[in-house]
Amino acid sequence: MRLLRIVPDNTKFDFMRFRRISFPISALMSILAISLYFFHGLNFGIDFKGGTLIEVQTKAGAADLATMRAALGALGLGEVQLQQFGAPDDVLIRIAEQPGGDAAQQQAVTKVRGALGSVVDYRRVEVVGPRVSGELLSYGVIGLGLAILCILVYLWFRFEWQFALGAMIANVHDIVLTIGFMSITQIDFDLTSIAALLTILGYSLNDTVVIYDRIREMLRRYKKMPMPELLNASVNQTLSRSVITHVTVSLALLSLLLFGGQAIHSFTATMMFGVVLVGTYTSVFIASPILIYLGVGRGGDALTRAAGTSKEKP
């Protein structure tokens, strides 16, 4: 049986040359993502914004959004959003946080239950009060920062600081772009998004570490090879693995995206973008070439270090 070879043996693609294109592109994209965050904003879900989310399913036939909107609009709960959610009989109701603290949120739910009565099935009711939403957001941000820091320290111990720094730049780049993606698509930004971001972080690093591992090995073996050449060789040697792994991960994610249902849809969509598109690109086109600029040492061999890097310094 002939086996599938996506990446032919002995590929010699000059990835490092692309840094003159990939770095400006990445910088541009990052700026774009950051301005999107500031000017377009994220669609904060109730986890971080507080408020109420109710998923109902009509018991007979498709949901009549207009009637429901009228019934709920009359309750005086401020902004009430209704949205078809998957099937035509499935409706998602979002109610903004009510003024008047935690008790007011609970009253809102009671009012909605009263207005819609028993013609609908309550599939999901989530109420997050103002106190909790503030905490969840700060926990999320702290968690993300903490994770980056822990990983940085680990890489610093395991490799050299240049690698740790390179990985972190690549990481922040991934997260920034993913946040930009979330802003464009206006996917609900909630606790699961933080989970998605952390997983993207883990995966992207996983990929970067595999390449860095190879770079380190090459650095020890070929002490005289110029840095760009060495990095190119390392990326090329691990390319087949990168591609195969990403195909399998995307197969798994694709299946979650297609069949996992609405509840994890935003989670998997974000992961698909972050892991498959950004993560792979980053480890090859950002994390590796950036080592050229960070001046990676060569196992304490000062002579070859000078020979290896002096050529590269502009």
Add this chain to the structure above:
Amino acid sequence: MLFFTRWKAAAILLMAFFVCLCAVPNFFPESTVKRWPEWAQRHIVLGLDLQGGSHLLLQVDANAVRKERLQSLNDDVLRVLRQARIQFTGRAVVGNGVQVHITRDTDLDNALAKLRELSTPLSGILGASGQRSVDVTANGNLITLSPSEAALTERIRQAVDQSIQIIERRVNELGLVEPTIQREGIDRILVQVPGLQDPSRLKEMLGKTAKLDFRMVDQSMTAEQAAESHAPQDSEVLDGEGNQKYLIEKRVLVSGADLVDAQPGFDQRTSEPIVSFRFNSSGARKFAEATQANVGKPFAIVLDNKVISAPVIREPILGGSGQISGSFTVQSANDLAILLRAGALPAPLTIIEERTVGPGLGADSIAKGKISSYVGAAMVIIFMLATYGLFGLFANIAVAINVAMIFGVLSMLGATLTLPGIAGIVLTVGIAVDSNVLIYERIREEVRGGRTPINAIDAGFSRALATILDSNITTFIAAAVLFYIGTGPVRGFAVTLGIGIITTVFTAFTLTRLIVATWVRWRRPQRVPI
């Protein structure tokens, strides 16, 4: 790398087998598993998002605890100074303390000494902490007593403990199945009730303090007069049913703490729903004394600062039991009886987070989780076979065992499986496959480098394993942080991801190697088929 001693191989296989075995109880119905010995019963618990149910996060009202503490300190000051026959004026709760002005300078030292006795040393977890419960300061003749922060925190902690017990009783009385009630942080309580579709009644029950008092109605003026001008110092105006207002004495004749039983019933004459109750002996004595002294006068039954009814005492009630009639429905009488039996909460609770999932959505999620896992697994299996052939088969076997081991570990821990948790397992399949890909790609490289097959396989494993370890540790760090900061479903995701990484590393280092090593010994390959 390819040599395994017999006992080592046996140990690896036994361990994998044992861990997989732990997953077995999940495949049998609960009723069957119940009959097994206890150690064999551990299984994965479905999260509320999968089985449906209600998650309520409650917060104890710290301000109420603080206020109550100040009020009781205020009463203590009165008692102590009266007992010591010290004259004082201007006793009041001011800000975060109680102030009192001692009239005569000669009493000052005595007063300070007596009031300092109210302050007790706090016993921390590790013996005496050196802190005291009340700070007593004097400024001229003005003495200020303020409860220390440590004492208040301790009191809030106690209030949470008591509340948990009372909530347990209330929830059990409602007949809810397998509720979990636990402390979260300092002043919060998490209540989770699987299978509960509409938590309205539960929320109502948890939202009531159920503080029941029997007090006298102050007849020195009408409630309207008191509301307009100024209520007497020892009385207050309370709301009743409808718009009715009552002027009620602050002094409590008997409190709900003296109740031993409360049952819903019907009034024999009017056949309206009522709640009948029984006092313990000290409550019965106090109630008898009070009713004897006040025949012909009205008294009030006050629940959570609201007057339920204010009947006139027709004759002394000596038997220690009585009944409350208000405008009850059958359900509200029943609920009140439950609340009274369970006891009053030490402080009001506020619901600060609610997540309820209906059973329909849960079942849908399980079905979708299953389909997506099967499809994802099938695609990955086919892709691996197409890419690596026989070695792809080895990888698939290893990944299958890996997934079984994840379920085994989750069962051992009695962990909760949530929908994001299922996503975590699917992603683990991706990571697990990656470890095989790393090994195989390395072997391919070594073959290209001109090594003999066995040599190449050996070198491939030993070089790839270091990389596998490095790359997995970084992902594991992310999972650990996620576990630490996350709650509910997100934590479920972190758990499966973290366990998945551990089993993946285990499988890559042992099982995959063992499978390949066995194959190499058996076939003595002349070339590597990848």
